[in-house]
Amino acid sequence: MWQLSPSKDGTTCVAFLDHLVATFPEAPLVVVLDNVGYHKGRLAKDWWLAHHDRVRPLWLPAYAPALNLLERVRGYVKDKLSCHRWWADQAALEAATAHLLSRLQARFQQPDSGCIALVHNFCEAA
Secondary structure (H helix, E strand, O other), X not given: OOOOXXXXXXXXXXXXXXXXXXXXXXXXXXXXXXXXXXXXXXXXXXXXHHOOOOEEEEEOOOOOHHHOHHHHHHHHHHHXXXXXXXXXXXXXXXXXXXXXXXXXXXXXXXXXXXXXXXXXXXXXXX
């Protein structure tokens, strides 16, 4: 799942978590998180307490970017959208980002390799 936002803070974190529970209204959820401050700030703490019966955080160790799948996704998106490109139109950049993310599948585990991998269609261009 993904959601575009103009900033990264506690408000957008909680908005994403609300989007997540609305998308999966009945399933128990485990959310894998790094230790960025707004994941543990006052807004997030209140949210976690309100949803503790259905949504559990799984905290990654501090300073372990290799374990964070989102770091690989972010790097891939950055490479596709900013490598040798200048975006003068923010709306066009947001549209290209949404287009790329909608065609990207990120998986924590591949059954045959046990590693974190990105699965993408190389025929699609951003």
